[in-house]
Amino acid sequence: MISLAGRDILHSWGKFVLTGIGLGLLIGVTLSMAGIYRGMVDDAQALLDNSGADLWVVQQDTQGPYAESSSLRDDVVRSVLGLPGVARAANVTYLTMQVRQSQGQGEARDGQEVRAMIVGFEPGQPGEPGYLVAGRHITRSHYEAVVDVRTGFALGERIRIRRHDYTVVGLTRRMVSSGGDPMVFIPLKDAQEAQFLKDNDAILNDRARTAANPALNRPGVPGLLEAIQASQAANHNVNTVLVQVQPGVPAESVAEPIRRWKHLEAYTRAQMEEILIAKLIATSARQIAMFLVILAVVSAAIVAFIIYTMTLGKIREIAVLKLIGTRNRTIAGMILQQALGLGLIGFIVGKVAATLWAPIFPKYVLLEPGDAVRGLVAVMLICALASTLAIRAALKVDPAAAIGG
Amino acid sequence: MIDAGIRIEGLRKRYGEGDTAVDALKDVNMTVAPGEVVGLIGPSGSGKSTLLKCLGAVIEPTAGRMILGGQTIYDDGWKIPDLRALRRDSIGFVFQAPYLIPFLDVTDNVALLPMLAGRSNDEARARALELLVALDVGHRAKAQPSELSGGEQQRVSIARALANQPPVILADEPTAPLDSERALAVVRILNQMATQFHTAIIVVTHDEKIIPTFKRIYHIRDGRTEEEVGQGLSL
Ligand SMILES: Nc1ncnc2c1ncn2[C@@H]1O[C@H](COP(=O)(O)OP(=O)(O)OP(=O)(O)O)[C@@H](O)[C@H]1O
Ligand SMILES: [Mg+2]
Numbered sequence A: 001m002i003s004l005a006g007r008d009i010l011h012s013w014g015k016f017v018l019t020g021i022g023l024g025l026l027i028g029v030t031l032s033m034a035g036i037y038r039g040m041v042d043d044a045q046a047l048l049d050n051s052g053a054d055l056w057v058v059q060q061d062t063q064g065p066y067a068e069s070s071s072l073r074d075d076v077v078r079s080v081l082g083l084p085g086v087a088r089a090a091n092v093t094y095l096t097m098q099v100r101q102s103q104g105q106g107e108a109r110d111g112q113e114v115r116a117m118i119v120g121f122e123p124g125q126p127g128e129p130g131y132l133v134a135g136r137h138i139t140r141s142h143y144e145a146v147v148d149v150r151t152g153f154a155l156g157e158r159i160r161i162r163r164h165d166y167t168v169v170g171l172t173r174r175m176v177s178s179g180g181d182p183m184v185f186i187p188l189k190d191a192q193e194a195q196f197l198k199d200n201d202a203i204l205n206d207r208a209r210t211a212a213n214p215a216l217n218r219p220g221v222p223g224l225l226e227a228i229q230a231s232q233a234a235n236h237n238v239n240t241v242l243v244q245v246q247p248g249v250p251a252e253s254v255a256e257p258i259r260r261w262k263h264l265e266a267y268t269r270a271q272m273e274e275i276l277i278a279k280l281i282a283t284s285a286r287q288i289a290m291f292l293v294i295l296a297v298v299s300a301a302i303v304a305f306i307i308y309t310m311t312l313g314k315i316r317e318i319a320v321l322k323l324i325g326t327r328n329r330t331i332a333g334m335i336l337q338q339a340l341g342l343g344l345i346g347f348i349v350g351k352v353a354a355t356l357w358a359p360i361f362p363k364y365v366l367l368e369p370g371d372a373v374r375g376l377v378a379v380m381l382i383c384a385l386a387s388t389l390a391i392r393a394a395l396k397v398d399p400a401a402a403i404g405g
Numbered sequence B: 001m002i003d004a005g006i007r008i009e010g011l012r013k014r015y016g017e018g019d020t021a022v023d024a025l026k027d028v029n030m031t032v033a034p035g036e037v038v039g040l041i042g043p044s045g046s047g048k049s050t051l052l053k054c055l056g057a058v059i060e061p062t063a064g065r066m067i068l069g070g071q072t073i074y075d076d077g078w079k080i081p082d083l084r085a086l087r088r089d090s091i092g093f094v095f096q097a098p099y100l101i102p103f104l105d106v107t108d109n110v111a112l113l114p115m116l117a118g119r120s121n122d123e124a125r126a127r128a129l130e131l132l133v134a135l136d137v138g139h140r141a142k143a144q145p146s147e148l149s150g151g152e153q154q155r156v157s158i159a160r161a162l163a164n165q166p167p168v169i170l171a172d173e174p175t176a177p178l179d180s181e182r183a184l185a186v187v188r189i190l191n192q193m194a195t196q197f198h199t200a201i202i203v204v205t206h207d208e209k210i211i212p213t214f215k216r217i218y219h220i221r222d223g224r225t226e227e228e229v230g231q232g233l234s235l
Helices: A004-011 A013-051 A076-081 A188-196 A200-212 A224-233 A251-261 A269-280 A282-312 A315-323 A328-360 A369-396 B048-055 B083-090 B106-116 B121-134 B150-162 B180-197
Strands: A055-059 A086-101 A113-121 A132-135 A144-148 A158-161 A164-172 A183-187 A240-245 A264-268 B006-015 B022-032 B037-041 B063-068 B071-075 B091-094 B168-172 B200-204 B216-221 B224-229
Touching: A004 A013, A004 A328, A013 A269, A013 A282, A013 A328, A013 A369, A055 A251, A076 A086, A076 A240, A086 A188, A113 A188, A144 A158, A158 A183, A164 A183, A164 A188, A183 A188, A200 A224, A240 A251, A251 A264, A264 A269, A269 A282, A282 A315, A282 A328, A282 A369, A315 A328, A315 A369, A328 A369, B006 B048, B022 B037, B022 B048, B022 B200, B037 B048, B037 B180, B048 B063, B048 B168, B048 B200, B071 B083, B083 B091, B091 B150, B106 B121, B106 B150, B121 B150, B150 B168, B150 B180, B168 B180, B180 B200
Parallel strands: A113 A183, A144 A164, B022 B224, B037 B200, B037 B216, B091 B168, B168 B200
Antiparallel strands: A055 A240, A055 A264, A086 A113, A086 A158, A086 A240, A132 A164, A144 A183, A158 A164, B006 B022, B006 B063, B063 B071, B216 B224
């Protein structure tokens, strides 16, 4: 027996290919949506991996530092270091903001702006940028930066964060925030200052208020006012303490005493992942799931419509096929195979399209082979489902119709 | 008595029920011997298509008896169980238009029937080619139906009707769209095939060009048949 579906597809391949391309672009969008979700999860995991931490110590009753804001005194790290099982611990700050190119570096690149996550870290400690693709690590204690290549900044370029210019000395990659914003690493002290920096007017205003307070500005106590003002301007807070435990020590056994005795919250890697993936990107994930459902319905409608019209165009042939003794099963199989064929063409086009356009997306799009397989199965199921309309129409055709009136 | 060819006795067909019932066939009696071609003529609405549909096993008669190729297919309410297989194996159909399957080439249009009957592709195609050659369209075997002339298409459709060597061929106005010369050619072919394959052929027609060629004609009027002797002009 020959494949009726195959012959029909070959006979009207132009129609099939055009429809397949249309469907394929839709499937490409669907695969990209899934890829965007995977990219978000992967970004979150990369964020956790790159921090190099086993434990995140944050402000009590918060789910910081990524999902909620968290603020800790920067001397907490010392007491954490004293706990048994702790190998290393370091202060880190996170601040998402617009980072601008400094002025005066040539017209074309002046003022280029990018949304980035500023990470304040201590060199040689957890939280420092990992592998550098170019340049060197930060060696001076001020105004140097290592940036992710996705920021678009180049080595030697100067970027402006708040009131200071930083020189880009190193480049790293796949260092992004959970929101996919590329990271800019600067020394902790600079970051602390940037985080809590007030503008000049506010500082003057604060100073004037402090000076006007007789309790703080006491005649006969020289230096008191200056000390108070200095302490007001300085920032001794960080967002988290990243902890590495000693080999063989379970992170939870270190986290437990921190929670109990230090009035702090401590999250293990697994808990952090739970917070990032289940909570932080949950809304986006639902958003994407919504899109996937709509795209699936639209694809189904397109396939159903196309296969249905193609079948209606063949009613006469179907009547003849039935009259000369073709089984209903054979005719249904022919339509089903055509729908599946269309789905296959669409899937191939979609996969190629998604792969081609993935790098152009501003955020990371991770196309997982597993998703492709699931996508293929879903496309096939949708096509099979969509063909039922046409199959029903074909089965209703009366072989007597071939004989005419 | 069971015989080959076609035998119809007291066939009746009523469409619908009650007040709106239409008695399309009231008393149809016909015999067609193997190798014989008979004409079936009658005015519009007389029941020609209805008779053909009953014989073609796509609608069920109300009463009477039909025997095709020695096989009783209907007997007063009883009918042969597998009508689809009957149509495939025992009846060849030729229509007013060729109705070839547009996505199959000429050979496979003919070979499809033996394939449906379970023959291997090679066997089916060899049989198809044989018939195409016999019908003088062997040189177009690899063409698509749309690339054929009307007469060629009709010959291919006759080859298709013969593909499973059915004892019976039902032709429904097979010459209607053809000019006089081509119409006569089709009738000639049908006669040749009837002789060659011992096929009983009924040709429904009101084509004045070909009516004189039949030796026997059944005239159907208001659902009843009358047998007439035709001119039997030699082709
Ligand atoms: N499905 C049907 N339901 C009810 N009545 C029908 C049906 N089909 C045919 N008839 C009626 O049966 C009678 C015979 O119709 P039939 O189609 O057999 O005529 P015909 O001889 O083929 O006519 P024509 O030469 O115009 O094709 C007509 O009165 C017609 O209206
Ligand atoms: Mg008719």
